[in-house]
Amino acid sequence: MSITSPKSPRVLVSGASISGLTTSYWLARYGFEVTVVERAPHLRPGGHALDVRGPAIEVAERMGILPTIRDRSTRLTGIAVVDADGNELFRSTESTLTGGRLDSPDVEILRDDLCQVLHEAVGSRVEYVFGDSIASLTQDESGIDVTFAATAPRRFDLVIGADGLYSGVRRVAFGPDEQFLRAVGDLYVATFGMPNFLGLERWQVMYRQPDSVGALVMGLRRDVNARTYLGFNAPEGLAYDVRDIAAQKRMLAERVAGAGWVIPQIVEHMMRATDFHFYSLSQVRTSTWSRGRIVLVGDAGYAVSLGTGQATSVAMVGSYVLAGELAAHRDDLVRGIASYEDDLRAYVTRNQDIALEQDARQDGPPTEDAITGGLPDFGALTLPFALKPYEGLVSRSSDPPAVNSPGASSTGTAGGRIRGAAPTACRKHHPCS
Ligand SMILES: Cc1cc2nc3c(=O)[nH]c(=O)nc-3n(C[C@H](O)[C@H](O)[C@H](O)COP(=O)(O)OP(=O)(O)OC[C@H]3O[C@@H](n4cnc5c(N)ncnc54)[C@H](O)[C@@H]3O)c2cc1C
Numbered sequence: 393m394s395i396t397s398p399k400s401p402r403v404l405v406s407g408a409s410i411s412g413l414t415t416s417y418w419l420a421r422y423g424f425e426v427t428v429v430e431r432a433p434h435l436r437p438g439g440h441a442l443d444v445r446g447p448a449i450e451v452a453e454r455m456g457i458l459p460t461i462r463d464r465s466t467r468l469t470g471i472a473v474v475d476a477d478g479n480e481l482f483r484s485t486e487s488t489l490t491g492g493r494l495d496s497p498d499v500e501i502l503r504d505d506l507c508q509v510l511h512e513a514v515g516s517r518v519e520y521v522f523g524d525s526i527a528s529l530t531q532d533e534s535g536i537d538v539t540f541a542a543t544a545p546r547r548f549d550l551v552i553g554a555d556g557l558y559s560g561v562r563r564v565a566f567g568p569d570e571q572f573l574r575a576v577g578d579l580y581v582a583t584f585g586m587p588n589f590l591g592l593e594r595w596q597v598m599y600r601q602p603d604s605v606g607a608l609v610m611g612l613r614r615d616v617n618a619r620t621y622l623g624f625n626a627p628e629g630l631a632y633d634v635r636d637i638a639a640q641k642r643m644l645a646e647r648v649a650g651a652g653w654v655i656p657q658i659v660e661h662m663m664r665a666t667d668f669h670f671y672s673l674s675q676v677r678t679s680t681w682s683r684g685r686i687v688l689v690g691d692a693g694y695a696v697s698l699g700t701g702q703a704t705s706v707a708m709v710g711s712y713v714l715a716g717e718l719a720a721h722r723d724d725l726v727r728g729i730a731s732y733e734d735d736l737r738a739y740v741t742r743n744q745d746i747a748l749e750q751d752a753r754q755d756g757p758p759t760e761d762a763i764t765g766g767l768p769d770f771g772a773l774t775l776p777f778a779l780k781p782y783e784g785l786v787s788r789s790s791d792p793p794a795v796n797s798p799g800a801s802s803t804g805t806a807g808g809r810i811r812g813a814a815p816t817a818c819r820k821h822h823p824c825s
Contacts, residue, residue, distance in 0.1 A: 403718075407556060407692070410506060413510035414715075416517075419715045430523075435511055441502055442502075443492075444704060447777040458499075468490075471484050472597050524542040526560055551686045573676060574675045576697040579672070580626055581671065583620065587617060588614055594611075596610045624644075637668055644662065675697050680733065697747045706740060
Protein backbone atom coordinates (compact mmCIF):
# COMPACT_ATOMS: atom_id res chain seq x y z
CA MET A 393 0.00 0.00 0.00
CA SER A 394 1.39 3.38 -0.95
CA ILE A 395 0.04 6.29 1.00
CA THR A 396 -0.15 9.79 -0.39
CA SER A 397 -0.73 12.04 2.57
CA PRO A 398 -2.40 15.36 3.00
CA LYS A 399 -0.13 18.28 3.85
CA SER A 400 -0.42 17.82 7.64
CA PRO A 401 -0.79 14.11 8.23
CA ARG A 402 -3.07 13.28 11.16
CA VAL A 403 -1.36 10.84 13.46
CA LEU A 404 -2.75 9.00 16.46
CA VAL A 405 -0.14 7.97 19.04
CA SER A 406 -1.20 5.36 21.62
CA GLY A 407 0.70 5.80 24.91
CA ALA A 408 1.99 8.93 26.65
CA SER A 409 5.25 7.65 28.09
CA ILE A 410 8.83 7.84 26.83
CA SER A 411 8.26 6.69 23.23
CA GLY A 412 4.85 8.29 22.77
CA LEU A 413 5.96 11.69 24.04
CA THR A 414 9.29 11.68 22.19
CA THR A 415 7.64 10.67 18.92
CA SER A 416 4.87 13.23 19.42
CA TYR A 417 7.36 15.99 20.15
CA TRP A 418 9.17 15.44 16.88
CA LEU A 419 6.10 14.83 14.74
CA ALA A 420 4.50 18.03 16.01
CA ARG A 421 7.70 19.91 15.27
CA TYR A 422 7.63 18.54 11.72
CA GLY A 423 4.11 19.93 11.31
CA PHE A 424 2.09 16.73 11.79
CA GLU A 425 -1.29 16.94 13.51
CA VAL A 426 -0.85 14.71 16.54
CA THR A 427 -3.38 13.17 18.93
CA VAL A 428 -2.12 11.12 21.87
CA VAL A 429 -4.43 8.59 23.51
CA GLU A 430 -3.33 7.32 26.93
CA ARG A 431 -5.14 4.64 28.86
CA ALA A 432 -4.32 6.14 32.26
CA PRO A 433 -6.39 9.14 33.35
CA HIS A 434 -3.20 11.27 33.41
CA LEU A 435 0.49 10.80 32.66
CA ARG A 436 1.01 7.37 34.11
CA PRO A 437 3.04 7.62 37.31
CA GLY A 438 5.44 5.02 38.62
CA GLY A 439 8.69 3.36 37.91
CA HIS A 440 12.18 3.38 39.28
CA ALA A 441 15.00 5.18 37.50
CA LEU A 442 15.54 5.06 33.73
CA ASP A 443 18.77 5.72 31.89
CA VAL A 444 19.42 8.00 28.96
CA ARG A 445 22.64 6.89 27.32
CA GLY A 446 24.76 7.20 24.19
CA PRO A 447 22.76 8.32 21.15
CA ALA A 448 19.71 9.02 23.34
CA ILE A 449 21.70 11.79 25.01
CA GLU A 450 22.10 13.31 21.57
CA VAL A 451 18.32 12.97 20.99
CA ALA A 452 17.70 14.78 24.31
CA GLU A 453 20.19 17.46 23.28
CA ARG A 454 18.40 17.98 19.95
CA MET A 455 15.10 18.29 21.86
CA GLY A 456 16.63 20.95 24.08
CA ILE A 457 15.90 18.95 27.25
CA LEU A 458 19.38 17.70 28.14
CA PRO A 459 20.15 20.40 30.76
CA THR A 460 16.76 19.81 32.40
CA ILE A 461 17.11 16.06 32.61
CA ARG A 462 20.65 16.41 33.95
CA ASP A 463 19.29 18.83 36.53
CA ARG A 464 16.54 16.37 37.56
CA SER A 465 18.76 13.27 37.44
CA THR A 466 18.95 10.97 40.45
CA ARG A 467 22.55 11.97 41.28
CA LEU A 468 22.92 8.83 43.35
CA THR A 469 26.03 8.50 45.47
CA GLY A 470 26.12 4.72 45.84
CA ILE A 471 24.61 1.47 46.98
CA ALA A 472 24.74 -0.82 50.00
CA VAL A 473 23.96 -4.52 49.98
CA VAL A 474 22.50 -5.86 53.25
CA ASP A 475 21.73 -9.22 54.81
CA ALA A 476 18.44 -10.42 56.26
CA ASP A 477 19.10 -8.50 59.49
CA GLY A 478 20.02 -5.31 57.70
CA ASN A 479 23.77 -5.65 58.30
CA GLU A 480 25.80 -4.16 55.50
CA LEU A 481 27.67 -6.77 53.47
CA PHE A 482 29.07 -4.50 50.80
CA ARG A 483 28.95 -0.93 49.61
CA SER A 484 30.01 0.96 46.53
CA THR A 485 30.30 4.65 45.93
CA GLU A 486 31.47 4.07 42.37
CA SER A 487 28.49 2.27 40.85
CA THR A 488 24.85 1.48 41.51
CA LEU A 489 22.72 -1.40 40.37
CA THR A 490 20.34 0.71 38.30
CA GLY A 491 22.69 3.31 36.84
CA GLY A 492 26.03 1.53 36.57
CA ARG A 493 29.15 3.65 36.97
CA LEU A 494 28.50 6.98 38.65
CA ASP A 495 31.25 8.71 36.63
CA SER A 496 29.63 7.88 33.29
CA PRO A 497 28.22 10.68 31.12
CA ASP A 498 24.79 8.97 31.12
CA VAL A 499 21.73 10.43 32.80
CA GLU A 500 19.78 8.40 35.33
CA ILE A 501 16.40 9.94 36.03
CA LEU A 502 13.15 8.80 37.65
CA ARG A 503 10.69 7.62 35.03
CA ASP A 504 8.11 10.11 36.31
CA ASP A 505 10.55 12.96 35.94
CA LEU A 506 11.55 12.01 32.40
CA CYS A 507 7.87 11.79 31.41
CA GLN A 508 7.29 15.21 32.95
CA VAL A 509 10.17 16.78 31.06
CA LEU A 510 9.06 15.23 27.77
CA HIS A 511 5.48 16.32 28.38
CA GLU A 512 6.62 19.87 29.04
CA ALA A 513 8.73 19.79 25.88
CA VAL A 514 5.73 18.71 23.79
CA GLY A 515 3.84 21.68 25.25
CA SER A 516 0.60 22.62 23.56
CA ARG A 517 1.46 21.18 20.17
CA VAL A 518 -0.62 17.99 20.47
CA GLU A 519 -4.08 16.91 21.57
CA TYR A 520 -4.24 14.50 24.52
CA VAL A 521 -7.06 12.05 25.16
CA PHE A 522 -6.53 10.60 28.63
CA GLY A 523 -8.44 7.68 30.10
CA ASP A 524 -9.13 6.04 26.77
CA SER A 525 -7.66 3.39 24.49
CA ILE A 526 -8.00 2.07 20.96
CA ALA A 527 -10.65 -0.62 20.50
CA SER A 528 -10.36 -1.31 16.75
CA LEU A 529 -8.36 -0.24 13.70
CA THR A 530 -9.65 -0.54 10.12
CA GLN A 531 -7.42 0.74 7.34
CA ASP A 532 -8.11 1.43 3.67
CA GLU A 533 -6.36 3.21 0.81
CA SER A 534 -6.83 6.69 2.21
CA GLY A 535 -6.80 6.40 5.98
CA ILE A 536 -7.48 4.43 9.11
CA ASP A 537 -10.72 4.34 11.08
CA VAL A 538 -10.22 4.08 14.82
CA THR A 539 -12.78 3.22 17.45
CA PHE A 540 -12.07 3.87 21.10
CA ALA A 541 -13.15 2.27 24.36
CA ALA A 542 -14.67 5.52 25.61
CA THR A 543 -14.83 8.29 23.00
CA ALA A 544 -16.30 8.64 19.50
CA PRO A 545 -14.64 7.01 16.45
CA ARG A 546 -12.19 9.11 14.43
CA ARG A 547 -10.13 8.82 11.25
CA PHE A 548 -6.35 9.28 10.98
CA ASP A 549 -3.62 8.89 8.36
CA LEU A 550 -1.39 6.84 10.65
CA VAL A 551 -1.52 5.09 14.03
CA ILE A 552 1.59 4.67 16.17
CA GLY A 553 1.66 2.08 18.95
CA ALA A 554 3.86 3.53 21.71
CA ASP A 555 1.98 1.70 24.41
CA GLY A 556 4.66 -0.45 25.97
CA LEU A 557 5.42 -4.10 26.59
CA TYR A 558 1.75 -5.12 26.60
CA SER A 559 0.83 -2.81 23.72
CA GLY A 560 -2.86 -2.51 22.88
CA VAL A 561 -2.09 -1.48 19.29
CA ARG A 562 0.09 -4.56 18.83
CA ARG A 563 -2.65 -6.79 20.19
CA VAL A 564 -5.29 -5.27 17.90
CA ALA A 565 -3.17 -5.08 14.74
CA PHE A 566 -0.58 -7.85 15.08
CA GLY A 567 -1.95 -10.52 17.44
CA PRO A 568 -1.83 -11.75 21.02
CA ASP A 569 1.10 -10.90 23.32
CA GLU A 570 2.34 -14.51 23.48
CA GLN A 571 3.39 -14.33 19.82
CA PHE A 572 5.82 -11.51 20.46
CA LEU A 573 6.95 -11.56 24.10
CA ARG A 574 10.12 -13.46 24.79
CA ALA A 575 11.17 -13.98 28.42
CA VAL A 576 14.68 -12.86 29.31
CA GLY A 577 15.49 -14.95 32.37
CA ASP A 578 12.83 -15.72 34.93
CA LEU A 579 12.75 -12.56 37.01
CA TYR A 580 9.43 -10.85 37.80
CA VAL A 581 9.52 -7.42 39.41
CA ALA A 582 7.18 -4.75 40.66
CA THR A 583 8.08 -1.09 40.97
CA PHE A 584 6.23 1.31 43.24
CA GLY A 585 6.76 4.31 45.47
CA MET A 586 6.59 4.18 49.27
CA PRO A 587 7.47 6.46 52.19
CA ASN A 588 11.23 6.78 52.53
CA PHE A 589 11.19 5.03 55.91
CA LEU A 590 14.84 3.99 55.52
CA GLY A 591 15.82 7.67 55.35
CA LEU A 592 17.84 7.23 52.14
CA GLU A 593 19.40 10.25 50.47
CA ARG A 594 20.59 9.69 46.91
CA TRP A 595 21.37 6.13 47.94
CA GLN A 596 20.25 2.58 47.12
CA VAL A 597 19.97 -0.47 49.36
CA MET A 598 19.67 -3.96 47.96
CA TYR A 599 18.70 -7.19 49.67
CA ARG A 600 18.74 -10.51 47.89
CA GLN A 601 17.99 -13.97 49.30
CA PRO A 602 19.52 -17.16 47.98
CA ASP A 603 15.99 -18.29 47.08
CA SER A 604 15.96 -15.33 44.68
CA VAL A 605 13.52 -13.02 46.43
CA GLY A 606 14.98 -9.55 46.40
CA ALA A 607 14.36 -5.84 46.79
CA LEU A 608 16.13 -2.66 45.79
CA VAL A 609 15.10 0.57 47.48
CA MET A 610 16.23 3.93 46.17
CA GLY A 611 15.73 7.18 48.06
CA LEU A 612 16.66 10.58 46.71
CA ARG A 613 15.55 12.78 49.59
CA ARG A 614 14.31 11.95 53.09
CA ASP A 615 11.06 13.85 52.61
CA VAL A 616 10.27 12.29 49.24
CA ASN A 617 8.88 8.86 48.40
CA ALA A 618 11.45 6.11 47.89
CA ARG A 619 11.23 3.88 44.81
CA THR A 620 11.28 0.14 45.19
CA TYR A 621 11.90 -2.89 43.05
CA LEU A 622 10.47 -6.01 44.69
CA GLY A 623 10.79 -9.26 42.80
CA PHE A 624 11.40 -12.95 42.62
CA ASN A 625 12.59 -15.55 40.16
CA ALA A 626 10.05 -18.04 38.82
CA PRO A 627 11.93 -20.63 36.74
CA GLU A 628 8.67 -22.52 36.35
CA GLY A 629 7.12 -19.50 34.60
CA LEU A 630 4.19 -17.45 35.74
CA ALA A 631 0.70 -16.96 34.36
CA TYR A 632 -1.01 -13.77 35.50
CA ASP A 633 -3.45 -11.19 34.24
CA VAL A 634 -1.35 -8.20 33.14
CA ARG A 635 -4.27 -5.86 33.89
CA ASP A 636 -5.34 -7.14 37.32
CA ILE A 637 -3.18 -5.11 39.70
CA ALA A 638 -4.90 -6.31 42.88
CA ALA A 639 -4.23 -9.93 41.93
CA GLN A 640 -0.59 -9.11 41.04
CA LYS A 641 -0.09 -7.50 44.46
CA ARG A 642 -1.57 -10.54 46.24
CA MET A 643 0.60 -12.92 44.25
CA LEU A 644 3.76 -10.91 44.93
CA ALA A 645 2.95 -10.72 48.65
CA GLU A 646 2.57 -14.51 48.76
CA ARG A 647 5.81 -15.07 46.86
CA VAL A 648 7.89 -12.94 49.22
CA ALA A 649 6.12 -13.95 52.45
CA GLY A 650 8.58 -14.79 55.22
CA ALA A 651 11.46 -12.94 53.55
CA GLY A 652 14.02 -11.09 55.67
CA TRP A 653 15.24 -7.50 55.98
CA VAL A 654 12.39 -4.95 55.78
CA ILE A 655 10.47 -6.88 53.13
CA PRO A 656 7.34 -7.19 55.36
CA GLN A 657 7.14 -3.36 55.68
CA ILE A 658 7.79 -2.98 51.96
CA VAL A 659 4.91 -5.37 51.25
CA GLU A 660 2.60 -3.33 53.48
CA HIS A 661 3.42 -0.19 51.50
CA MET A 662 3.11 -2.07 48.22
CA MET A 663 -0.46 -3.07 49.04
CA ARG A 664 -1.36 0.65 49.30
CA ALA A 665 0.72 1.86 46.35
CA THR A 666 -1.19 3.61 43.57
CA ASP A 667 1.73 3.54 41.13
CA PHE A 668 2.32 -0.23 41.24
CA HIS A 669 3.70 -1.68 38.02
CA PHE A 670 4.48 -5.40 37.67
CA TYR A 671 6.17 -7.04 34.75
CA SER A 672 8.33 -9.89 33.59
CA LEU A 673 11.73 -9.22 32.09
CA SER A 674 10.81 -9.72 28.47
CA GLN A 675 11.72 -8.66 25.01
CA VAL A 676 9.35 -7.95 22.16
CA ARG A 677 10.46 -9.53 18.90
CA THR A 678 8.37 -9.03 15.77
CA SER A 679 9.41 -9.80 12.19
CA THR A 680 8.15 -6.37 11.13
CA TRP A 681 7.16 -3.30 13.13
CA SER A 682 4.30 -2.24 10.90
CA ARG A 683 1.03 -3.26 9.30
CA GLY A 684 0.28 -0.71 6.57
CA ARG A 685 -0.66 2.51 8.36
CA ILE A 686 0.04 1.08 11.82
CA VAL A 687 3.56 1.17 13.25
CA LEU A 688 5.12 0.28 16.60
CA VAL A 689 7.80 2.20 18.47
CA GLY A 690 9.73 1.60 21.71
CA ASP A 691 8.79 -1.26 24.01
CA ALA A 692 5.63 -1.99 22.00
CA GLY A 693 7.70 -2.98 18.97
CA TYR A 694 11.09 -3.95 20.37
CA ALA A 695 11.41 -3.96 24.16
CA VAL A 696 15.01 -4.79 25.03
CA SER A 697 14.31 -5.81 28.69
CA LEU A 698 15.55 -4.37 31.95
CA GLY A 699 18.87 -6.22 32.19
CA THR A 700 21.15 -4.02 30.09
CA GLY A 701 19.57 -0.69 31.03
CA GLN A 702 19.18 0.32 27.38
CA ALA A 703 15.38 0.14 26.85
CA THR A 704 14.71 3.83 27.33
CA SER A 705 17.61 4.89 25.14
CA VAL A 706 16.59 2.52 22.37
CA ALA A 707 13.02 3.83 22.66
CA MET A 708 14.13 7.47 22.42
CA VAL A 709 16.38 6.76 19.45
CA GLY A 710 13.59 4.76 17.78
CA SER A 711 11.12 7.60 18.33
CA TYR A 712 13.52 10.12 16.83
CA VAL A 713 14.15 7.97 13.76
CA LEU A 714 10.46 7.12 13.25
CA ALA A 715 9.36 10.75 13.39
CA GLY A 716 12.27 11.87 11.20
CA GLU A 717 11.66 9.25 8.52
CA LEU A 718 7.91 9.98 8.47
CA ALA A 719 8.70 13.66 8.02
CA ALA A 720 11.23 12.88 5.30
CA HIS A 721 8.58 10.80 3.49
CA ARG A 722 5.46 12.76 4.39
CA ASP A 723 3.98 12.12 0.92
CA ASP A 724 4.44 8.38 1.27
CA LEU A 725 4.21 7.47 4.93
CA VAL A 726 4.57 3.74 4.29
CA ARG A 727 7.93 4.44 2.68
CA GLY A 728 8.79 6.45 5.76
CA ILE A 729 7.89 3.50 7.96
CA ALA A 730 10.00 1.15 5.84
CA SER A 731 12.91 3.55 6.04
CA TYR A 732 12.55 3.74 9.86
CA GLU A 733 12.78 -0.01 10.08
CA ASP A 734 15.69 -0.22 7.63
CA ASP A 735 17.66 2.36 9.57
CA LEU A 736 16.95 1.02 13.04
CA ARG A 737 16.53 -2.76 12.85
CA ALA A 738 20.21 -3.73 13.18
CA TYR A 739 20.75 -1.39 16.15
CA VAL A 740 17.69 -2.77 17.94
CA THR A 741 18.53 -6.40 17.24
CA ARG A 742 22.08 -5.97 18.50
CA ASN A 743 20.78 -4.38 21.70
CA GLN A 744 18.36 -7.26 22.18
CA ASP A 745 21.05 -9.85 21.49
CA ILE A 746 23.34 -8.25 24.06
CA ALA A 747 20.54 -8.51 26.65
CA LEU A 748 20.19 -12.24 25.91
CA GLU A 749 23.97 -12.76 26.09
CA GLN A 750 24.06 -10.95 29.44
CA ASP A 751 21.24 -13.08 30.73
CA ALA A 752 22.93 -16.31 29.62
CA ARG A 753 26.04 -15.28 31.55
CA GLN A 754 23.97 -14.65 34.70
CA ASP A 755 22.05 -17.93 34.52
CA GLY A 756 21.59 -19.77 37.83
CA PRO A 757 21.07 -18.61 41.41
CA PRO A 758 23.04 -15.54 42.47
CA THR A 759 26.48 -16.29 43.89
CA GLU A 760 27.85 -14.36 46.85
CA ASP A 761 30.18 -12.57 44.45
CA ALA A 762 27.33 -11.57 42.16
CA ILE A 763 25.32 -10.29 45.11
CA THR A 764 28.09 -8.13 46.49
CA GLY A 765 30.36 -7.26 43.64
CA GLY A 766 28.50 -7.68 40.37
CA LEU A 767 27.51 -4.09 39.71
CA PRO A 768 26.99 -3.41 36.03
CA ASP A 769 28.89 -1.14 33.72
CA PHE A 770 26.01 -0.21 31.43
CA GLY A 771 28.18 2.23 29.53
CA ALA A 772 30.16 -0.70 28.15
CA LEU A 773 26.90 -2.10 26.73
CA THR A 774 25.85 1.13 25.03
CA LEU A 775 25.94 0.95 21.26
CA PRO A 776 26.59 3.89 18.97
CA PHE A 777 23.98 4.98 16.45
CA ALA A 778 24.49 7.72 13.88
CA LEU A 779 21.48 10.02 14.12
CA LYS A 780 20.54 11.63 10.82
CA PRO A 781 20.00 15.37 10.92
CA TYR A 782 16.32 16.14 10.30
CA GLU A 783 16.46 19.79 11.41
CA GLY A 784 15.62 20.98 7.90
CA LEU A 785 12.22 19.28 8.22
CA VAL A 786 11.15 21.25 11.28
CA SER A 787 8.05 23.26 10.51
CA ARG A 788 8.52 27.02 10.77
CA SER A 789 5.19 27.30 12.60
CA SER A 790 6.33 24.85 15.28
CA ASP A 791 7.14 26.93 18.32
CA PRO A 792 10.32 26.35 20.33
CA PRO A 793 10.42 23.91 23.24
CA ALA A 794 8.63 25.11 26.35
CA VAL A 795 10.84 23.35 28.91
CA ASN A 796 11.74 25.68 31.77
CA SER A 797 10.21 28.64 30.00
CA PRO A 798 8.70 31.10 32.49
CA GLY A 799 5.10 29.96 32.04
CA ALA A 800 5.82 26.28 31.69
CA SER A 801 4.10 24.09 34.24
CA SER A 802 6.04 21.46 36.12
CA THR A 803 2.90 19.60 37.04
CA GLY A 804 2.39 17.36 34.04
CA THR A 805 -0.39 19.53 32.70
CA ALA A 806 1.95 21.77 30.77
CA GLY A 807 0.24 21.59 27.49
CA GLY A 808 -1.91 20.08 24.89
CA ARG A 809 -5.59 20.27 24.17
CA ILE A 810 -7.02 17.79 26.60
CA ARG A 811 -10.00 15.47 26.31
CA GLY A 812 -11.11 12.78 28.72
CA ALA A 813 -10.31 12.86 32.41
CA ALA A 814 -8.19 15.75 33.62
CA PRO A 815 -4.50 14.89 33.52
CA THR A 816 -3.14 14.89 37.03
CA ALA A 817 0.56 15.23 37.60
CA CYS A 818 2.64 12.23 38.52
CA ARG A 819 4.56 14.71 40.64
CA LYS A 820 1.39 15.51 42.54
CA HIS A 821 0.88 11.84 43.43
CA HIS A 822 4.50 10.97 43.86
CA PRO A 823 6.65 14.00 44.54
CA CYS A 824 10.09 12.94 43.59
CA SER A 825 12.35 15.91 43.50
C1 LIG B 1 4.34 2.53 35.10
C2 LIG B 1 5.63 2.11 34.45
C3 LIG B 1 6.74 1.89 35.25
C4 LIG B 1 7.94 1.49 34.67
N1 LIG B 1 9.02 1.30 35.49
C5 LIG B 1 10.20 0.97 34.96
C6 LIG B 1 11.34 0.81 35.79
O1 LIG B 1 11.27 0.95 37.00
N2 LIG B 1 12.51 0.46 35.19
C7 LIG B 1 12.61 0.28 33.84
O2 LIG B 1 13.71 -0.01 33.37
N3 LIG B 1 11.55 0.42 33.04
C8 LIG B 1 10.35 0.75 33.55
N4 LIG B 1 9.26 0.93 32.73
C9 LIG B 1 9.43 0.67 31.29
C10 LIG B 1 10.13 1.82 30.59
O3 LIG B 1 9.38 3.01 30.71
C11 LIG B 1 10.30 1.45 29.13
O4 LIG B 1 11.05 0.24 29.05
C12 LIG B 1 11.05 2.43 28.23
O5 LIG B 1 11.22 3.69 28.81
C13 LIG B 1 10.33 2.58 26.88
O6 LIG B 1 9.13 3.25 27.12
P1 LIG B 1 7.82 3.15 26.22
O7 LIG B 1 7.27 4.54 26.17
O8 LIG B 1 8.08 2.46 24.95
O9 LIG B 1 6.83 2.21 27.07
P2 LIG B 1 6.22 2.46 28.51
O10 LIG B 1 7.07 3.34 29.33
O11 LIG B 1 5.86 1.13 29.05
O12 LIG B 1 4.88 3.30 28.23
C14 LIG B 1 3.71 2.79 27.67
C15 LIG B 1 2.59 3.82 27.86
O13 LIG B 1 1.44 3.37 27.16
C16 LIG B 1 0.32 3.39 28.03
N5 LIG B 1 -0.58 2.34 27.60
C17 LIG B 1 -0.46 1.01 27.80
N6 LIG B 1 -1.45 0.36 27.19
C18 LIG B 1 -2.20 1.30 26.56
C19 LIG B 1 -3.35 1.23 25.74
N7 LIG B 1 -3.96 0.07 25.44
N8 LIG B 1 -3.86 2.40 25.25
C20 LIG B 1 -3.27 3.60 25.55
N9 LIG B 1 -2.18 3.70 26.35
C21 LIG B 1 -1.66 2.57 26.83
C22 LIG B 1 0.90 3.19 29.42
O14 LIG B 1 0.04 3.66 30.43
C23 LIG B 1 2.18 4.00 29.32
O15 LIG B 1 1.95 5.36 29.56
C24 LIG B 1 8.03 1.30 33.26
C25 LIG B 1 6.91 1.51 32.47
C26 LIG B 1 5.71 1.92 33.05
C27 LIG B 1 4.49 2.16 32.16
